[in-house]
Amino acid sequence: MKQSLFESRHQADWQTFSALLDALARGKADRQQCKLFAHDYRRLCQQLALAQARGYSSHLIEQLQQLAMRGHQQFYRHRSPLGAQLIGFLLGGFPRLVRAEWRYVLAASLLFFGSLLGMGALVYAFPELIYSLVDPEQVASMERMYDPDASRLGRFAERGSGDDWVMFGYYIMNNIGIAFQTFASGLLFGLGSLFFLLFNGLMIGAVAGHLTQIGYGATFWSFVVGHGAFELTAIALAGGAGLKLGWALLAPGRLTRGDALRLAAARSVRLIGGVIVFLLMAAFIEAYWSSMTLASPTLKYLVGGGLWLLVLAYLLLAGRGTHAPD
Amino acid sequence: MPSSITTPPAVPHPVLDTRYQVETPEGIDLLLRPAGLVPRALAFAIDLTIRGLLLLVLFIVLGLLGQFGMGLATVLLFLVTWWYMVLFEVFNQGRTPGKQLLGLRVIHDDGTPVGWAASLTRNLLRFVDILPFGYTLGILSCLNHPAFKRLGDLAAGTLVVYRDLPIARPVLPQAESLRAPFALSFSEQRAFQGFAERADSLSSARRAELAAILAEPLQVPAEQAEQQINGIARGLLGST
Numbered sequence: 313m314k315q316s317l318f319e320s321r322h323q324a325d326w327q328t329f330s331a332l333l334d335a336l337a338r339g340k341a342d343r344q345q346c347k348l349f350a351h352d353y354r355r356l357c358q359q360l361a362l363a364q365a366r367g368y369s370s371h372l373i374e375q376l377q378q379l380a381m382r383g384h385q386q387f388y389r390h391r392s393p394l395g396a397q398l399i400g401f402l403l404g405g406f407p408r409l410v411r412a413e414w415r416y417v418l419a420a421s422l423l424f425f426g427s428l429l430g431m432g433a434l435v436y437a438f439p440e441l442i443y444s445l446v447d448p449e450q451v452a453s454m455e456r457m458y459d460p461d462a463s464r465l466g467r468f469a470e471r472g473s474g475d476d477w478v479m480f481g482y483y484i485m486n487n488i489g490i491a492f493q494t495f496a497s498g499l500l501f502g503l504g505s506l507f508f509l510l511f512n513g514l515m516i517g518a519v520a521g522h523l524t525q526i527g528y529g530a531t532f533w534s535f536v537v538g539h540g541a542f543e544l545t546a547i548a549l550a551g552g553a554g555l556k557l558g559w560a561l562l563a564p565g566r567l568t569r570g571d572a573l574r575l576a577a578a579r580s581v582r583l584i585g586g587v588i589v590f591l592l593m594a595a596f597i598e599a600y601w602s603s604m605t606l607a608s609p610t611l612k613y614l615v616g617g618g619l620w621l622l623v624l625a626y627l628l629l630a631g632r633g634t635h636a637p638d
Numbered sequence: 639m640p641s642s643i644t645t646p647p648a649v650p651h652p653v654l655d656t657r658y659q660v661e662t663p664e665g666i667d668l669l670l671r672p673a674g675l676v677p678r679a680l681a682f683a684i685d686l687t688i689r690g691l692l693l694l695v696l697f698i699v700l701g702l703l704g705q706f707g708m709g710l711a712t713v714l715l716f717l718v719t720w721w722y723m724v725l726f727e728v729f730n731q732g733r734t735p736g737k738q739l740l741g742l743r744v745i746h747d748d749g750t751p752v753g754w755a756a757s758l759t760r761n762l763l764r765f766v767d768i769l770p771f772g773y774t775l776g777i778l779s780c781l782n783h784p785a786f787k788r789l790g791d792l793a794a795g796t797l798v799v800y801r802d803l804p805i806a807r808p809v810l811p812q813a814e815s816l817r818a819p820f821a822l823s824f825s826e827q828r829a830f831q832g833f834a835e836r837a838d839s840l841s842s843a844r845r846a847e848l849a850a851i852l853a854e855p856l857q858v859p860a861e862q863a864e865q866q867i868n869g870i871a872r873g874l875l876g877s878t
Contacts, residue, residue, distance in 0.1 A: 584842060
């Protein structure tokens with residue numbers, strides 16, 4: 313068949329298909345029109361293959377290729393309901409993923425919590441050690457924040473009452489930023505994640521040890537115990553995700569480094585999805601519960617302990633059922 | 639789901655330019671045109687400006703609301719810093735406003751539209767592309783990769799490609815339909831038709847020069863070669 317005959321025979325189909333694609337791209341196509349989409353798209357692909365095999369001119373082939381490309385974009389678009397997916401992920405997918413990646417999570421947790429506790433104990437035993445890590449001005453401001461006489465606790469304590477909103481915003485910005493950095497820098501062969509895990513562990517440990525040592529322990533621990541359950545776990549998880557990226561580059565196994573990285577990234581970014589949820593909850597607790605001075609320290613310890621148990625139980629036990637929650 | 643391990647694209651005939659071929663499940667090849675460093679940097683600069691202006695306006699307006707406004711502004715600052723790119727790419731067919739202005743689009747390696755996971759990955763890993771300063775790693779990776787990928791694109795398996803512009807129908811030069819004096823292969827057929835379709839964009843001297851190359855195999859004098867080629871192209875196209 314000559315090209316002009318082919319063109320004149322199918323031109324009308326191509327024009328309707330193109331109009332449908334326009335409507336789809338603007339999100340204004342109605343159901344009835346789309347019923348034949350798959351059929352039309354397959355027919356177009358067949359016509360493109362025919363045109364190529366018959367050596368028709370570049371212009372026709374390019375035109376069909378563009379149509380096929382646009383059809384492909386619409387056909388393979390993901391339109392799954394995000395809400396249901398998210399709930400399924402939180403109910404079962406996330407803890408299962410954390411357990412499946414337990415090696416990286418364990419390594420990151422050991423690095424982070426190990427350096428935190430170790431540094432805490434060291435600073436508690438040798439108080440002057442804190443000045444080799446944190447500069448004196450910061451130490452002084454930390455001491456002001458957790459002064460047992462203050463009416464509100466935590467960062468922004470000096471701003472006085474009322475602005476829980478400011479704190480909420482600040483915590484989100486700051487903490488999620490740190491978690492994202494810890495994850496992303498894992499791409500540098502895992503070195504960045506290592507650095508951020510150790511650095512944050514050492515800093516938090518040093519401050520905790522110092523404040524306990526000078527007798528501000530009650531205010532400090534009762535402040536951090538609640539949101540710490542979510543915040544510290546989230547940083548360890550983000551570090552684990554980053555280490556997974558780095559490890560894929562260091563030891564790609566039988567895959568090429570590029571493929572290994574892509575597979576690892578697809579899984580670790582889901583970990584980060586869970587980390588974001590954790591950090592949102594941490595910011596909420598930190599702004600609205602931890603900073604309250606009304607609740608007694610005992611109550612805060614109880615609630616905090618409960619939250620730690622909750623987080624651990626969630627990560628270890630949730631999603632073990634035989635039925636996937638849907 | 640896009641297949642996570644993509645086989646290297648099958649290359650039926652090597653391409654001279656930077657086009658990137660993807661074979662679809664329907665058994666056809668999509669030709670994508672990856673965008674290079676300069677348009678991508680421009681698109682990023684535009685997005686950066688838009689974000690800057692947006693934040694400026696937000697802080698001025700919300701600043702009037704006092705403490706509550708400042709809190710809200712911080713949350714929005716977070717959204718704009720980390721989610722601007724992701725939300726636009728997922729909800730606006732892979733295009734942030736900057737990319738849209740420059741006619742660019744983000745897609746998966748296999749040509750499918752970009753989804754949440756890939757978009758989040760490529761934009762979170764931007765943090766590494768920025769290192770050590772001014773996108774150094776990203777630029778080096780982009781210049782070094784045949785499809786101009788930065789590190790985030792490598793990990794997420796995404797590509798930034800040019801949007802296809804609608805092509806105008808070329809007008810073939812007037813000539814009488816002729817049959818080729820010898821059997822033509824498909825690529826030769828396409829070469830004849832390509833010459834006729836591109837006649838408008840070539841100067842007459844260049845057309846004559848190109849056509850003269852074929853004067854001998856077509857067994858015509860050099861000055862008639864162009865007319866002869868146009869005739870054969872007409873003949874290949876056929877009458878309607």
